[in-house]
Each structure stands twice: as C-alpha cells, then as structure tokens.
Amino acid sequence: MRAAAFSWQQAGVGLVVPALLIALWQAAATLGWINPQVLPSPLAVVDKWIAYLLPLQPYDRAAGNWLAWAVSGELIVDALGSLYRVAVGFAIGAGLALPLGLAMGANARVYRWLNPLVQLLRPIPPIAYIPLSILWFGLGNPPAVFLIALGAFFPVLMNTIAGVRQVDGIYLRAARNLGASGPTMFVRVILPAAVPYILSGVRIGIGTAFIVVIVSEMIAVNNGLGFRILEAREYFWSDKIIAGMITIGLLGLAIDIAMNKLNNHLLRWHRGLEH
Amino acid sequence: MSAHIHIAGVGKVFPTAGGEMVALRGIDLEIPQGQFVCLLGPSGCGKSTLLNAIAGFAPPTTGTITAAGRVVTGPGPERGMVFQEYALFPWMTVADNIGFGLHIKGQPRAQIAATVDRLLAMLSLTDFRHRFPKDLSGGMRQRVAIARVLALDAPIMLMDEPFGALDALTRRNLQDELLRIWSELHKTIVFVTHSIEEAIYLADRIVVMTYRPGTVKRDLLVELPRPRDPAAAGFNTLKRELAQLVMEEQQRHHHDELRMAAVD
Numbered sequence: 450m451r452a453a454a455f456s457w458q459q460a461g462v463g464l465v466v467p468a469l470l471i472a473l474w475q476a477a478a479t480l481g482w483i484n485p486q487v488l489p490s491p492l493a494v495v496d497k498w499i500a501y502l503l504p505l506q507p508y509d510r511a512a513g514n515w516l517a518w519a520v521s522g523e524l525i526v527d528a529l530g531s532l533y534r535v536a537v538g539f540a541i542g543a544g545l546a547l548p549l550g551l552a553m554g555a556n557a558r559v560y561r562w563l564n565p566l567v568q569l570l571r572p573i574p575p576i577a578y579i580p581l582s583i584l585w586f587g588l589g590n591p592p593a594v595f596l597i598a599l600g601a602f603f604p605v606l607m608n609t610i611a612g613v614r615q616v617d618g619i620y621l622r623a624a625r626n627l628g629a630s631g632p633t634m635f636v637r638v639i640l641p642a643a644v645p646y647i648l649s650g651v652r653i654g655i656g657t658a659f660i661v662v663i664v665s666e667m668i669a670v671n672n673g674l675g676f677r678i679l680e681a682r683e684y685f686w687s688d689k690i691i692a693g694m695i696t697i698g699l700l701g702l703a704i705d706i707a708m709n710k711l712n713n714h715l716l717r718w719h720r721g722l723e724h
Numbered sequence: 725m726s727a728h729i730h731i732a733g734v735g736k737v738f739p740t741a742g743g744e745m746v747a748l749r750g751i752d753l754e755i756p757q758g759q760f761v762c763l764l765g766p767s768g769c770g771k772s773t774l775l776n777a778i779a780g781f782a783p784p785t786t787g788t789i790t791a792a793g794r795v796v797t798g799p800g801p802e803r804g805m806v807f808q809e810y811a812l813f814p815w816m817t818v819a820d821n822i823g824f825g826l827h828i829k830g831q832p833r834a835q836i837a838a839t840v841d842r843l844l845a846m847l848s849l850t851d852f853r854h855r856f857p858k859d860l861s862g863g864m865r866q867r868v869a870i871a872r873v874l875a876l877d878a879p880i881m882l883m884d885e886p887f888g889a890l891d892a893l894t895r896r897n898l899q900d901e902l903l904r905i906w907s908e909l910h911k912t913i914v915f916v917t918h919s920i921e922e923a924i925y926l927a928d929r930i931v932v933m934t935y936r937p938g939t940v941k942r943d944l945l946v947e948l949p950r951p952r953d954p955a956a957a958g959f960n961t962l963k964r965e966l967a968q969l970v971m972e973e974q975q976r977h978h979h980d981e982l983r984m985a986a987v988d
Binding site for chain 1 (some may be wrong): 781798799801816825876887945
C-alpha cells in the first residue's frame with residue numbers, strides 16, 4: 450500500500466474540526482462563559498506560549514553570542530532539559546536491554562536463568578520506583594534518568610527477546626547452507642531478522658520514557674516541562690500550564706515523526722512498508 | 725573429482741504423537757557426476773526428507789550419504805540448496821544475497837563483486853542488483869536464489885520444488901534457464917518435484933518414490949533428446965507411464981487420509 454502524496458485539500462479537511470473547537474473555545478472565553486483561571490482563552494495561551502518561548506532578557510551585545518541568547522527562553526531551556534533526560538535515560542535503558550535481550554533470545558540457558566526475574570520485575574510500573582529512586586539518587590537528574598532508563602528498559606528487552614526467538618527457521622537453514630555459523634550468523638542473519646521487533650520495542654520504550662520524564666520532573670527536578678507545568682499550577686497560571694502541555698505534545702509528535710523516519714529507513718527492505 | 729552422491733541404506737523415522745512415522749526406508753541411489761535427477765512422487769512420499777538429508781539439515785536415522793567424496797554430517801558448501809520459498813534474506817539487496825556465501829568464505833571484496841557481476845548477467849538480474857527481494861516477482865526471486873548457490877560454485881545443487889509457486893510461463897522460462905546453466909556448468913542436480921511434466925522436461929533420470937514409507941518405486945533414465953518437446957509422442961508415452969505410477973501412490977495417500985479421518 451502506498452501512502453497518498455501530501456495534499457493541501459486533505460490537510461485542510463483535517464484542520465476543520467480543530468479550528469471549530471478553538472473558535473468555540475475562544476467564543477466561550479470572550480463571552481465570559483468560563484472563568485479564565487479555569488480555562489484561559491486560546492489567544493491568552495498563545496500569548497503566554499510566545500512569552501515563554503522568548504528570552505527573558507533583552508539582547509545584550511556585550512554578554513556574548515546571539516544564538517545563546519536566542520535559546521535562553523524558559524521554554525527552550527525546559528524542552529532541552531526534558532529531551533536531554535529522555536535521551537540519556539533511553540540510551541542507558543535501551544543500551545542495557547539490547548545486549549541482554551539478544552543474549553536471552555539467542556541462548557536458552559541465559560533465558561532460563563534470567564526470565565523469571567524479568568517476569569517478576571516487569572509488571573512494576575517505573576513510577577512505583579519513584580520513592581526508591583529518590584532515596585538512592587537524591588534529587589535532580591540522576592533519579593529522573595534512572596526512572597526513564599527503567600521505563601525504556603523493559604519494552605526494548607521484551608521485544609528484542611521475542612525478535613530473536615521468532616526468526617524464521619528458513620533463513621537459518623539457508624544461511625547454514627551457505628556456510629554461516631557463529632558470529633556471522635548472528636550479526637548478518639539473526640540480528641537483522643529481529644530488527645522489526647526491536648524497533649517496535651524502541652518505539653514503545655521511547656513513549657514510556659516520555660511519560661516518565663514528565664512525571665519525574667514533577668517530583669525530583671526543578672526544571673523541564675513537567676516541573677514547569679506543576680510550578681505554574683501553584684501560581685494559578687492555567688495559560689502557562691496549557692502552553693506547557695502543548696509544548697509536550699509538540700515534542701512527543703516530533704519524536705514520533707523522527708522515529709517513523711528512522712523506522713522506514715532501517716526497514717526499507719521490509720514488506721508492507723513505504724520507501 | 726568424484727562429485728557424485730552415494731546414498732546407502734538410508735531410512736528416516738520421525739517420532740510422532742501416535743508412534744513412529746517411517747518417512748524413508750532402504751533408499752539406495754548412486755548419482756554420477758553431472759546427472760540431473762528428479763525425485764518424483766505425491767506429497768508425503770519423503771522426497772523432501774531425502775533432499776534435506778542430502779543437504780545435511782536432517783541426518784537420516786539409518787544408512788549413510790556420501791557427497792563429493794565426503795560423508796554428509798551437516799550442511800556443506802559443496803551442496804547448494806534452492807528452496808521453494810526462495811529463502812532470500814529480505815534485508816539484503818540482490819547483490820548482497822548473491823555475494824553472502826563468498827563473504828562468509830572471506831573472499832576479498834573485489835573478487836566477490838566480480839563473481840556477483842558475472843552471475844547477475846548470467847541470470848538477467850543486472851538491473852535489479854540494488855533491489856530488495858520484496859520488490860521482485862517470484863520468478864526473479866528464484867533466479868537470485870539460484871545465483872546465490874552458483875556463487876559458491878558448489879558441484880551439487882539441491883532443489884526443493886523450486887518452481888512450484890510460479891505461474892506456468894515463468895516456470896517454463898526458469899526451467900530452460902536452469903537447463904542452460906546445467907549444461908554450461910556441469911552440476912549434479914537433485915531436483916524434487918511433484919510435477920510429472922517438469923520431471924520429464926528436465927531430468928536425465930527420474931526416481932519415483934512410494935508413499936509412506938518412502939522407498940524407490942521406479943528408477944528410470946529419460947532417453948528423450950534435448951531440447952524436449954512436451955507435445956512429442958515419446959514425451960507423452962513416458963508421461964502416461966509415470967502418471968500411472970504416481971497415481972497408485974497418490975491413491976494410497978488418499979486411502980491413508982480416509983483411514984485417519986475414520987479413526988478420528
């Protein structure tokens with residue numbers, strides 16, 4: 450199946466319902482139906498979002514370079530902080546899960562030894578580790594990264610195990626017939642055959658990491674998007690809360706689009722995928 | 725080099741829930757170098773089991789198989805296998821699939837590229853070298869699978885109903901291609917099929933197998949001149965004769981299924 454080329458008409462159709470909702474929302478705010486502290490008008494949210502995005506200080510040539518100034522806005526600092534935690538936490542979690550999953554998938558003995566423990570730990574949601582993570586790592590980035598790594602670890606692990614175990618026997622036979630064994634078999638046959646599963650694990654893992662980063666920032670860190678929207682609540686800045694939520698949504702969307710691109714590139718050989 | 729296949733007293737028993745199933749019993753075959761042999765029979769006659777035993781994927785329960793002077797104990801590069809399901813590696817391009825065996829052997833890159841180029845040309849695949857298997861038709865995929873085996877220059881080619889999934893036209897096309905390659909490269913070919921016409925069109929020798937346990941029912945040489953014409957009288961005489969033999973086994977298969985259904 451081939452995706453239809455981008456069409457303005459379809460994009461336009463997709464925008465009708467959101468536009469109507471926003472218009473209704475704006476009308477409700479303008480006509481004073483809703484207390485603005487409960488739900489500010491969309492224009493107020495956009496105003497806040499722009500203020501949140503722009504640098505706090507005016508540009509001062511003496512203070513240094515322009516780019517550093519341009520990204521000194523609170524929103525950008527928060528977004529980069531959150532992204533940084535997701536990146537580091539995910540890299541650690543997936544970095545540990547991938548080799549372990551490959552070993553557990555490929556070797557029945559490793560699987561028998563470790564699977565019971567994995568099954569025992571897997572149902573514990575990463576959020577349940579919050580108290581322990583603060584006890585162990587204090588406040589700041591370390592507990593957040595720990596929780597994110599944990600959130601990314603299990604999806605990647607489970608899918609890697611499944612991916613290696615489901616490799617079609619016909620590929621193994623064909624490869625053995627061509628003389629493959631040991632490391633060549635693993636790197637050139639088993640691993641690529643498992644990639645579709647592994648990537649879907651990566652995708653779930655990043656999604657979990659993104660949830661966990663927001664939660665952990667609300668609890669253990671004093672910057673980042675999760676922290677900011679919780680902080681805004683204390684001042685009844687509902688416009689800033691919504692601006693922060695929209696940013697979280699945009700960031701999630703960007704990560705998803707990037708993952709999709711990576712997926713399509715790595716699986717360009719796979720049946721049923723677009724080029 | 726005595727690149728022939730020597731099959732002595734080969735039997736194969738599979739354990740099943742309802743006791744042991746004898747797939748092969750007392751198979752003796754001598755296949756001289758360069759002979760094109762078709763194993764013919766209905767499904768369940770053990771022809772694929774025998775081929776897998778020659779390939780070294782599933783060792784026989786009794787008896788021995790010697791190929792190219794060595795006793796078969798596992799898969800080996802002197803016995804290239806072409807599967808019905810193609811079994812191309814979908815994550816490799818056509819060129820990488822063909823070169824994979826040589827890559828495993830540790831051949832230098834330039835040499836692999838030269839062999840791959842030659843095989844691409846031989847099988848009319850040059851325009852497809854950078855494609856992935858998913859972008860190819862069934863016939864094209866099977867060409868790649870044949871090229872992949874030829875790359876290793878195995879003296880023996882084992883083919884498990886390789887053209888079974890192809891439409892009639894593509895099938896004839898590939899049969900002709902295979903005959904051309906065979907006459908050029910003098911391979912020993914063991915080819916499994918359940919198509920009588922395919923067997924007569926291709927083979928020097930046809931081994932008809934019985935249904936369960938698989939034994940040799942008839943072992944005959946095809947003396948018809950090549951290229952063979954499926955419309956010729958000699959072709960059809962042989963076809964009728966073989967059809968009679970295969971039908972007998974097919975009926976035993978059928979009775980067996982009825983009996984099994986009755987037991988259930």
